[in-house]
Amino acid sequence: MKKLALILAMALSTSAYAGELVDVDKGMQGRMNHEMLYADDCEACHTGDAKKFVDDSSCIACHGEINEIELDTEKLVMPEANPHKSVHYNQGASCLACHAEHQTKKPVCSECHRTWFDEM
Amino acid sequence: MSNRRSFLKLSAGLAAGGLAAGLSSTANASECVADIKWHEEVDLLVIGSGFAGQSVAVNANREGLGKVLVLEKMQVIGGNSAINGGWFAVPKNPVQLAQGINDDSPAELVKDQMIAARGMGNEQMLTKIANEALNAYNMCLDAGVKFKKDFNIQVGGHNKARAVRVEHGTGGDIVTKLYEAGVREGVDYRLQYKVEDFIMNGNEIEGVVVRRGYRFPDESTGELINIRANKGVVLATGGFTRNMELRAAVDPSLDPSLDCTNHLGATGEATLTAMAHGALPVHMNMIQTGHWGSPDEGGFGWSNALLSIGWHKGIAVNPTTGTRIMDERADRLTCSTAIMACRHKDGSPAYPLVFFNKNDHLGDARVTRAVRDEMAWEMDSLEQMADKFNVPLAQLKATVKQWNDYVAKSEDPDFNRKMDTAVKLKAPFVVSRVWPKVHYCMGGLKTDIDGRVVNARTMKPIKSLYAAGEVIGGVHGHARLSSCACLEGLAMGFILPKSIKADA
Ligand SMILES: Cc1cc2nc3c(=O)[nH]c(=O)nc-3n(C[C@H](O)[C@H](O)[C@H](O)COP(=O)(O)OP(=O)(O)OC[C@H]3O[C@@H](n4cnc5c(N)ncnc54)[C@H](O)[C@@H]3O)c2cc1C
Numbered sequence: 001m002k003k004l005a006l007i008l009a010m011a012l013s014t015s016a017y018a019g020e021l022v023d024v025d026k027g028m029q030g031r032m033n034h035e036m037l038y039a040d041d042c043e044a045c046h047t048g049d050a051k052k053f054v055d056d057s058s059c060i061a062c063h064g065e066i067n068e069i070e071l072d073t074e075k076l077v078m079p080e081a082n083p084h085k086s087v088h089y090n091q092g093a094s095c096l097a098c099h100a101e102h103q104t105k106k107p108v109c110s111e112c113h114r115t116w117f118d119e120m
Numbered sequence: 121m122s123n124r125r126s127f128l129k130l131s132a133g134l135a136a137g138g139l140a141a142g143l144s145s146t147a148n149a150s151e152c153v154a155d156i157k158w159h160e161e162v163d164l165l166v167i168g169s170g171f172a173g174q175s176v177a178v179n180a181n182r183e184g185l186g187k188v189l190v191l192e193k194m195q196v197i198g199g200n201s202a203i204n205g206g207w208f209a210v211p212k213n214p215v216q217l218a219q220g221i222n223d224d225s226p227a228e229l230v231k232d233q234m235i236a237a238r239g240m241g242n243e244q245m246l247t248k249i250a251n252e253a254l255n256a257y258n259m260c261l262d263a264g265v266k267f268k269k270d271f272n273i274q275v276g277g278h279n280k281a282r283a284v285r286v287e288h289g290t291g292g293d294i295v296t297k298l299y300e301a302g303v304r305e306g307v308d309y310r311l312q313y314k315v316e317d318f319i320m321n322g323n324e325i326e327g328v329v330v331r332r333g334y335r336f337p338d339e340s341t342g343e344l345i346n347i348r349a350n351k352g353v354v355l356a357t358g359g360f361t362r363n364m365e366l367r368a369a370v371d372p373s374l375d376p377s378l379d380c381t382n383h384l385g386a387t388g389e390a391t392l393t394a395m396a397h398g399a400l401p402v403h404m405n406m407i408q409t410g411h412w413g414s415p416d417e418g419g420f421g422w423s424n425a426l427l428s429i430g431w432h433k434g435i436a437v438n439p440t441t442g443t444r445i446m447d448e449r450a451d452r453l454t455c456s457t458a459i460m461a462c463r464h465k466d467g468s469p470a471y472p473l474v475f476f477n478k479n480d481h482l483g484d485a486r487v488t489r490a491v492r493d494e495m496a497w498e499m500d501s502l503e504q505m506a507d508k509f510n511v512p513l514a515q516l517k518a519t520v521k522q523w524n525d526y527v528a529k530s531e532d533p534d535f536n537r538k539m540d541t542a543v544k545l546k547a548p549f550v551v552s553r554v555w556p557k558v559h560y561c562m563g564g565l566k567t568d569i570d571g572r573v574v575n576a577r578t579m580k581p582i583k584s585l586y587a588a589g590e591v592i593g594g595v596h597g598h599a600r601l602s603s604c605a606c607l608e609g610l611a612m613g614f615i616l617p618k619s620i621k622a623d624a
Contacts, residue, residue: 052343053333055312078489080288088292092169092197092299094311096335108196111384112203112419114493 021104029102045101059095067091077116083107156319158327158348162189162308164620165328165349166356167315167390170201171291171606172589173356174298175256175613177307178263183617185351188307191328193314194336194385197299199358200590203383204291205424207275207283207603208610210257211250215272216282224280226250233604236277236451237597240403245569245595252611257284259610263297275602276431277451283603289425289486291606312342315390318353318397319346323575324583325353325397336385352620355573355587356609359561360388361407367558370404375460377469380558381410381420391591394565399585400576402594403563411455413557415471416495426490426552427474432541434476435523436554438462442506442515444523445472447535453599456556471553473509475499478548487550496552505551520545560600564593570619571612586619588612 024030024038037044037058045058063069066084076082083098086109098107098117107117163186166177173190181188196202210216211224230246261267266287274281286293302309314334319327327348334342360366361382367374380386395401412431414423430436431448438445439462446458462470478498481487490496499505502520506513524544526532532539565587566574572581589609596604 048343051341054335055333086292087288087290087296088202089196089198090292090296090300092202092296092309092311094195096312097195110418112417112421114417 021102031101034101054096056095059099063095065091066093066095081109081116083109083117156327156346156348159345160189161348161350162187163349163351164188164354165347165352166190166354167328168192168199168356168358168589168591169197169295169299169309170199170356170358170589171204171294171298171609172201172358172591172612173354174198174201174295174302175259175610176354176356176586176588176616177613178259178298178302178305179613180617180620181302181305181307183621185617185620189347189349190302190307190309191313191315191330191347192309192311193331193334194383195311197309197311198292198295199383200386201291201606201609202295203420204606205420206286206288206290206293206606208257208260208285208294208606209275209278209283209601209603210253210607211280211282212254213257213272213282213284215267215270215284216280218270219272219281221272221281224282226253228280229253229278229282229604232278233596233601236453236599236601238599240406240594240597242569242595242597248569248615249595249608249611252614253607255614256607256610259613260286260294260297263294263301265294265297273428275428276449276455277599277601278603294606294610312336314342315357315393316344317393318585319348320397323398323578325349325585328353349584351624352584352586354571354616354620355390355394355565355585355591356589357388357390357591358382359386359564359590360391361558361561362386363388366392367407370563371407374407374409374558378409378556378558379413379415379418381413382559383419388561391564394573394585394587395576398575398577398582400566400574400579401564402566403597404561404593406562406593406598407558408452408560408562408600409456409556410559411452411459411554411556413555413559414495415469415553415555417493420557422486422490422493422495423552423554425486426496426550427554429481429484429486429550430474430476430552433480433543434474434545434549435519436472436474437511437516437519438470438472439509439511440464440470442512443519444534447532447537448474449537450535451599451601452559459554459556469555471555473505473511473551474554475505475545475549475551477543477546478550479546480543481550490552491550496550498548499551500548502547502549505549509551509553560605561590562593562596562598562600564591566594567592570622571616572619572623584623586616588616 018033020032021029046054166173169192211229229250275283312334314331315328317329331342412424412427527542527544530539571586573585575582
């Protein structure tokens with residue numbers, strides 16, 4: 001399975017980036033780089049009813065497991081603040097804890113700490 | 121395209137693992153157990169993936185109790201344990217012994233806990249837990265947990281230095297390693313599986329109703345399935361500090377100005393479900409506030425770590441008077457009470473200032489990150505501090521001068537503080553503000569000393585229902601001591617599997 005190396009979009013100086021939210025379908029927003037998934041239908045990520053079930057398997061199928069996804073560590077404010085190798089959860093975090101497909105989401109660490117991740 | 125297909129195949133495979141039949145039919149308690157469609161069957165079901173859940177799961181698996189499944193409702197593992205401060209009380213730990221402290225023992229720890237419990241603790245159970253401390257510590261070492269080198273200190277309310285701390289100062293160091301060990305050894309973990317109800321057969325639990333695919337906090341997400349547990353169900357679901365209604369119902373005195381340190385999922389619905397099925401709750405109104413919260417950050421944040429310097433090396437001052445307010449090293453209840461007494465005339469919080477010498481801690485990460493995140497400030501002088509925080513300067517100066525005299529004499533006539541770590545104060549300072557945050561539920565479900573949940577009508581165990589960790593009540597009485605929840609959760613993992621085996 002081919003994995004995409006993700007560069008965490010923290011600096012955000014560019015106007016368009018892979019994970020940017022765009023209108024995809026009837027007012028529904030989605031990630032620009034997931035257009036091909038929308039071409040199928042919701043079932044590409046949701047097995048069955050969207051409300052009922054979605055988990056990480058669709059993310060992992062393309063991007064790989066959390067610890068395998070490379071971040072640009074030079075952009076991290078400190079080494080411990082690597083969200084894909086966090087001291088609190090490490091591999092025990094769902095993608096959905098920090099990322100959402102149809103809207104921006106606050107990363108889970110922001111429940112306690114100031115974070116430097118603006119777009120998730 | 122092939123990526124998408126492989127994913128779809130994968131999820132279809134998952135569904136076939138037990139979900140194929142009758143997804144819509146879920147059980148409720150009144151239904152006859154014989155009619156229930158079980159979507160999945162395991163030997164031991166553990167609800168919650170914090171210290172208690174992980175330790176029980178790993179140890180039950182090692183004890184050969186069969187297929188162990190851990191359900192976690194959140195999108196991350198670990199609950200409070202993952203964000204915890206990583207202080208762990210271990211009498212007779214190797215660092216302590218190397219420090220020459222040879223007169224500690226589990227019984228010594230229990231003595232401290234019973235004092236803090238103010239007559240409401242469970243000595244037998246505390247003893248049983250303390251006796252497993254070294255086992256719990258060694259389990260962590262074996263799983264690859266790294267502890268701070270040569271680090272063992274005396275934390276609030278303890279009469280001896282016996283708390284070790286993990287490398288990164290967070291229980292996440294333990295949770296992540298136990299999780300990896302569990303996965304390696306065959307424990308099955310599922311995120312976003314929220315237990316909604318129990319399936320009972322009279323006084324025995326047979327399984328649970330689970331909301332699979334739950335997305336906290338949206339209760340309409342996910343789908344209901346029934347999971348059967350042949351040997352037992354373990355509640356390791358933690359406390360309920362984030363359930364504002366329940367919190368207010370059991371302790372109306374909890375000041376509404378208090379924030380909370382706990383993870384957002386500490387909402388206690390499993391406790392209430394157990395009660396609905398006959399479990400006896402105890403001490404529900406005993407809810408601990410941590411006296412080291414910072415009003416300048418969310419949740420637990422950095423404050424507690426920063427104040428592990430502050431309480432030892434610095435002092436706490438009421439900004440409206442400029443005087444000290446307490447024995448900075450006393451237990452939580454004592455300190456919280458003293459802090460919350462600091463008010464402006466209109467009753468609003470006057471956040472006490474805790475400060476210590478900046479130059480004694482240059483480059484200390486606890487300081488650097490606190491200052492970086494603007495929940496602490498470096499102040500060049502008492503003048504600057506008085507100005508920024510609106511403290512009466514003359515009194516502030518007098519307080520510091522008097523404190524320095526106390527340090528010289530190694531004696532604190534005002535609050536009788538233990539002075540072995542006290543330091544003379546000299547500018548520049550690191551200053552932070554404190555206000556308690558709701559932190560820990562001493563109360564919860566009553567269990568026997570082996571972790572069996574007690575039925576309120578009969579005072580006998582509910583068959584096959586076990587509980588461990590913060591979800592249980594009556595252990596610590598009025599005040600749990602710092603570093604003892606870590607111990608409790610991890611230690612119960614050695615106790616519960618034995619009970620489950622004995623009952624099988
Ligand atoms: C910020 C903070 C710092 C702390 N620092 C320390 C310290 O340094 N030393 C110390 O000894 N103690 C400390 N404590 C206390 C200690 O961490 C907790 O008491 C302990 O982690 C509780 O462990 P637990 O396994 O019982 O519960 P938790 O770790 O909270 O785990 C319970 C899990 O159950 C899950 N759950 C709940 N209901 C359901 C349901 N219906 N279905 C499925 N899953 C469910 C939750 O989501 C959660 O993940 C701290 C606590 C906090 C909040």
